[in-house]
Amino acid sequence: MFEDLSGKLEQAFKSVTGQARLSDVNVAETVREIRRALLDADVNYDVARSITAAVKEKALGQGVLASVTPGQQFTKIVYDELVSVLGDEKEDIQFASTPPTVILIAGLQGSGKTTFTAKLAKFLKSQGRNPLLAAADVYRPAAVDQLRTLGDSIEVPVYSIKEKDAVRTAKEALAEAKKNAHDTLIIDTAGRMHVDEVMMSEVAEIKSVVKPNEVLFVVDAMTGQDAVFTAREFDKQIDFNGVVLTKLDGDTRGGAAISIKSVVNKPIKFVSTGEGVDSISAFYPDRMAQRILGMGDVVSLVEKAQEQYDEVQARKLQAKISSNAFNFEDFYGQLQQIKKMGSMRDLIGMIPGMSKQLGDVEIDDDSLKPIEAMINSMTIQERRNPQLINGSRRKRIATGSGTSVREVNDLLKQFNQMKKMMKTMTKMNKMGRAMEGLKNLAGRQRLH
Ligand SMILES: Nc1nc2c(ncn2[C@@H]2O[C@H](COP(=O)(O)OP(=O)(O)OP(=O)(O)O)[C@@H](O)[C@H]2O)c(=O)[nH]1
Ligand SMILES: [Mg+2]
Structure with a gap:
């Protein structure tokens, strides 16, 4: 994941590693390299600029920690900034106080909505919940079958109707969930090639009818800045609660992951890293930042030194x-x-x-x-x-x-x-x- 970005950042930190202390000159040079690495990874321009501005300010404002190298100290500063940009704290699904909790899944075509619907169901089932899935993608003939096959494989029931009516499917599925004591309803919806009126109005209508506790926007991390643009458009119209980043196992450069929270101001809640139903994990900003920086124990080392400093x-x-x-x-x-x-x-x-x-x-x-x-x-x-x-x-x-x-x-x-x-x-x-x-x-x- 993000090998290219990790490599370039490591290179940037190396340039200060040989230095005895952080100075205006080596900070400026390193910060320039970090900005270049972020932009190469397709990070949003404003986000990259704000990350590097904050890093520069902290690097120049901090005293030199006696027991670590400037390179390590720099890594920690960038790490802190990345964690903040990625969202600081892990954010959970908002469960309803009175069940069922309704989760609406939306996003562009092929982003991984249907696969994620099943993954999330399996994930929640393993936490002791009893989910029902709703097949509200009524346009593509094979969409319902796809969800059924996935549902069968994880032993979670799928609700669908013969008529091609997404809103009615969602509404009836909610009634079914209540009737059969399902504490969670996850609604899979249709995707479009582009953010368009028809798609928006349908998702908005489902939203107003079933009043979901959680609207998750699924986005393919491989699409980089496009993903961020789509998320922003979507949020304006639908006002979702959280982002799901899919296909992080692919050759993604990391730009979408790093930019999306700052641009849309909605937390990333889950990531998906493969086609299988188990390839899902909750999103932890700190772990993601550590992976991006590939930096082992440097963080805890610097933290220790800072505590005592x-x-x-x-x-x-x-x-x-x-x-x-x-x-x-x-x-x-x-x-x-x-x-x-x-x-x-x-x-x-x-x-x-x-x-x-x-x-x-x-x-x-x-x-x-x-x-x-x-x-x-x-x-x-x-x-x-x-x-x-x-x-x-x-x-x-x-x-x-x-x-x-x-x-x-x-x-x-x-x-x-x-x-x-x-x-x-x-x-x-x-x-x-x-x-x-x-x-x-x-x-x-x-x-x-
Ligand atoms: N490598 C990888 N492939 C994924 C991931 N998530 C989904 N896919 C694949 O991406 C393709 C599209 O996934 P779907 O779940 O059908 O996407 P969708 O958003 O429901 O697509 P539409 O319903 O056509 O809009 C499938 O081949 C999935 O197996 C992921 O995290 N990693
Ligand atoms: Mg689908």
């Missing part, structure tokens, strides 16, 4: 590092920060490719414990002013923390090295560097 603290830290005032108190704060994010291995493992790179290197949270213990055994003055820590103080700290003087010596030595390194690495991702220093430290501590 405190811009003010990060700035303070940066200032301390550059003025060489970074001390054990700051270091301890960083340790706690890392601990809050979960285990180091979890955190690093979420970065694509990193788990493999780490290979057999053990990053053991336990290895941080002696370091913490040693810092805990320092007085506040010692933490703020590590050069105070002379021989006798080292001995006291070792005893207090259950470590050896040698370990305390190592910690102090490595802390000084790390401090120097952090200072020189101003161009690099600061927290990432700090973590690396910590990793070395943790690794060496374990050797003792």
